[in-house]
Amino acid sequence: MTSVPILQPGTLFVVATPIGNLADLSERARQVLAAVDLIACEDTRHTQKLLQHLGLKKPLLSVHDHNERDRIDQVAEQLQNGRTMALVSDAGTPLISDPGYPLVQALREKQLRVTPVPGVSALITALSAAGLPTDRFAFEGFLPHKSGAKKERLEGLQQDTATLVFYESKHRILDTLQQMAEIFGEQREACVARELTKTFESFYHGTLPQIIEQLNANSDQQKGEFVVMVSGNKDPKSAAAVNSDKLFRLLLAELPPKKAAAILAEVSGENKKALYQKALEIQGKT
Known part of the structure; x- marks a missing residue:
């Protein structure tokens, strides 16, 4: 006793x-x-x-x-x-x-x-068996329920080089993974853990689209509590580059490609011809 x-x-x-x-x-x-x-x-x-x-x-x-x-x-x-x-x-x-x-x-x-x-702790339990880098990780908990707020949060994490860890429910798991694939890119490696330490414990590995495909293959795999782990960005842009891209898209929403490219070239020092070509690609005119 x-x-x-x-x-x-x-x-x-x-x-x-x-x-x-x-x-x-x-x-x-x-x-x-x-x-x-x-x-x-x-x-x-x-x-x-x-x-x-x-x-x-x-x-x-x-x-x-x-x-x-x-x-x-x-x-x-x-x-x-x-x-x-x-x-x-x-x-x-x-x-x-x-x-x-x-x-x-x-x-x-x-x-x-x-x-x-x-x-x-589900966080540490999932990371210990995920096969993703654990020397640096960022725990983000539950994402916002509303799509717009979720998109904004994920965009803010796009350049993070640490493994990202989220909790998610069965009601939003597929929608969340789809948004992650759109924002982080379809080649981003990830691991999703489901029902940790329980009878139907499962781990899904691969790129985000591959994991979505695995969950879609069987509706039973969409049940339970989930830990979503996404590898960090291996080729992050600098803050200046991210801001430059954002500024360019804002300019293109208001100005012709040639004018937008000229303004950004003046501000950033980037090549005007290269920026003009990029503008055409963004607008789907190439």
Whole structure:
């Protein structure tokens, strides 16, 4: 039988929980959940199932996106009175695209003790088996739902040389991959992980269009939770070049190709004839 540790009073433990396979819960996490006085959780029903699996009964306090700021004073009071608490999300590590940031920030400002209990994170789990560069990566979480805002965010990442990591739902996975292919280019290598640590865990590798084709081949492969990883830009343009391209397209929207090329040549020092030829290509006149 595992002993229950003595916890320092007035501490909030940020506890990582499994993203699928319950056996991935660490022994330390199990001990902390057994020892705390109260557990703050994203969904009480979901956490109750985990506690039942562990043979534990604990008072639960719901802390989610819609009530988190309202719970700050309540949690702070519990800790100030010497009680111990755990913060868990429905799956994985709290605060990583999950609730918890306003709460932890506020508790830190009140000089209350916050201690991490590390464990599973879908982000790291996916990267570890993706076969993409991991020496540098940028975690972008969930993209905006609206197409225009999503397009703008992706365009801002187009020149990034680090591996890009996103979370996505089954409702938007194909649309997101299609937009990525259009903005990042059809030759950009990627990996999509689905249902990590669960029975139907799957990894899809290849260029973005190849992955779209794999998912389209079977509608069942479009179900579940997804981590999308896209390799960084191997031949990025400088910021000046990106701005030059943007300026050129703006000029072409208002002026004839010859005039637009002449203005940009004057501003950038680029060859006017080459710019004129590029303008014709952009407008599809070659």
